[in-house]
Amino acid sequence: MTQNIELIGKISESQIGQRLDQALAECFSDYSRSRIKEWILADNVTLDGRVANKPREKVVGGESVVVRAALEEEVISRPQEIPLNIVYEDEHILVINKPADFVVHPGAGNHDGTVLNALLYHCPEIVSVPRAGIVHRLDKDTTGLMVVAKTVPAQTHLVAQLQAREITREYEAIALGTMTAGGLVDEPIGRHPQRRTHMAVTEIGKPAVTHYRIREKFRAHTRLRLRLETGRTHQIRVHMAHLGHPLVGDPLYSGRPRPVKGWSEELRNFLKQFKRQALHAAMLRLEHPITGEVMQWQAPIPTDMVKLTELLREDTQVHGMDY
Template identity: 70%
Template structure:
């Protein structure tokens, strides 16, 4: 399956002296610069009915531009009938609430059975959209909201919005330790120097900013609301571990469970058995990539995190008087 793409338009006079590839990017903003350059080099774009395959060619204004190409499907990925919790869908985007244990994209150790495979089954036309329209990812065991683009135009616009920090993503988490106030972590994140599957705060990493505020304090844990400015791999998990407040249950950055002193065996067991990072993408807000409408979605915190917060709350009430917390 392939998507046929055909466009005809006249170069505006304002593009006088600009490069061919820059002019195309201004005239057809629904497509990324890299994709437009591919089409130029492949001879799929004509100027006044003549193929021009030189991106640096200068424009005068008034030329007739024609794009005539196909986008091939990503045939290496298989469509699979897997359940998706879709909270919103229209012709351009869909928003899902991802459960724990669901890998977003095929990779080493997870060749299929992923969100991407499920998306291809639910919406077959996604096979012509890069990464089946996935714009941002959640870790396997992080739950919550993800937006997916159903067209190339929608994906291009969403990626640009993400890079411009115009998409708001807020998370709920339960962290180890007592945090007295909110703040932000502004530390670069990159690959760990020796553990190649891990990320770490490192001077050579990419800029990364996480805002957090305290929602509720327990005896030895804190419930947080966090907002991402950037979207690095494992960002919240790495940043919270960096400030010595790793997320409960994090198998990579969390360390051993830390029950409060004199905690009940029930709470101790719950902390021992909490095998995923206590992290949930609770709110997503963005400008619709086609209509420009502001849209916001919320996803309830999953049962395992609710049960953990309830148990920590019960423990706090038993051991501390009202004046202590």
Template identity: 65%
Template sequence: MAQQIELTNTVKDSQLGQRLDQAVAELFADFSRSRIKEWLLAGKIQVDGEVITKPRVKVMGGEVIIVQAELEDEERWEAQDIPLDIVYEDEDLLVINKPIGFVVHPGAGTPDGTVLNALLFHYPDIAEVPRAGIVHRLDKDTTGLMVVAKTVPAQTRLVRALQKRKITREYEAIAIGKMTAGGKVDQPIGRHSTKRTLMAVAPMGKPAVTHYRVAEHFREHTRIRLRLESGRTHQIRVHMSYLQHPLLGDTAYGGRARIPKEASEEVTEMIRGFQRQALHAVMLRFDHPVTGETMEFHAPVPDDMVAITEALREDARDNHSEDDY
């Protein structure tokens, strides 16, 4: 049975001049742009009490947007018996540790076999929650912590907390090159102009801020910790590539293998054989959406990243010179 929803929000002054579909998509970020556009064209969205069906209409700021629509997509998703690594669970939410190669949400090329399909199997009632309770995503080959809401109120509050930057997410990564110090990347991110499956730093993109600090130096790589203020698609990968320090294994964003001089055959093979971005969501902290209690979770760095870190550390120790640092 389709779920009836009614959403209300006010266009921000900072959105002056935006297209209506873009403005509404930002105001109701829990729903995809394509779904927002469908609702617009179907007359499901009111602007100051008037139904508007033209996505290209410009907003001025201050308009009251009301969405009255139905959620039906969830019914088409299949429940599948796929194991989940559950770190924490209560009646309102769960925190999972996502392994490598696990897509979060069905989409083009991945119709099933996702975290969402697993959630529907283990928690059938979660079908009543938009996106089966998924609050934020991790890329297929990024490992680590995700929070999932089990009820509509919990999801609404967690999504709002995420938008207000009240959910802290910290990542461990290995970047290519010698990074001397930490810092902040404050660069907007949008769809890549020619490679439509990738993102890029783009002047007209959405605001994105990534903080990073150096945790350990190797000869041609650096282990770093990162903290997100925003949550754009591929954000860390894009921002590190922008700094010309793409992540180890991230060939999509320029992370081609870099072999230290005179590295052992074993280290060389490990670097060349690392086939995914070296990125792990290691810490998650938020206030519980119902009790208000501050909760913090940690996920151990996965074996593949531990192994490559130890190999790079040993290589640096065995080949140390003053020129390396």
């Protein structure tokens, strides 16, 4: 099945000096760099109105980009009867509370069993909406709230809100180390230069802003509330690791936690078995894309994070803050 697509974007100032195919792969991250290179070579890309057909061409920043191409679907996702925890639904949008170990969009090694497959079963007409209406993603093991558009107009408006930073997303997290105060991280994020599955703070990355405040301090951990201004891949995980306070259980950015003297066997074992990043999308606020009504939802903290918080609190009550 062939689909004609048009992608419109702009090269950011932070991408000055990058190869054209690299810059476009960052601008249009839903598509692989090899596919984008094919489009460039096929004269499907224009920069400021001129055809750009050399993948190695260096960008200067600020160029307007248009990609017009025929897209052959590599994988046709199929509907699957997978339960969804639906927090809200009307004829235009639905909001789900995603559990851990649930991939949002099919990809390499995950062609089935995703949120997208579940959406196609729950709402068959959503097949006509790009990416089955998925407006923003959560990592496989991040839990919490996601909004999905059921129609093209709804998706168009939600994407515009997201790009204008008008959708509020707040997260609960537990980080390693005792932090002294809240603050803001304003550091660009891009693909790690050596580890292609990792992201990193890098000068040539895209702008990324994370606000955080302390909810509770423990002997060797901190419970946080975070708010995203931007939505880069792994943003909270990368920014907290950059501060020296990676999230508990993060398989990519935290490393091995250092045991603390006096931990109970229960706490020690629980932390050892906590195999996902302790991150939960707890609050979502947006303007309804059709009615204009401001709407807000909350998702309760998942049981594994609640249990971890209780154990850390008990440990702190027994031993105090000194260790």
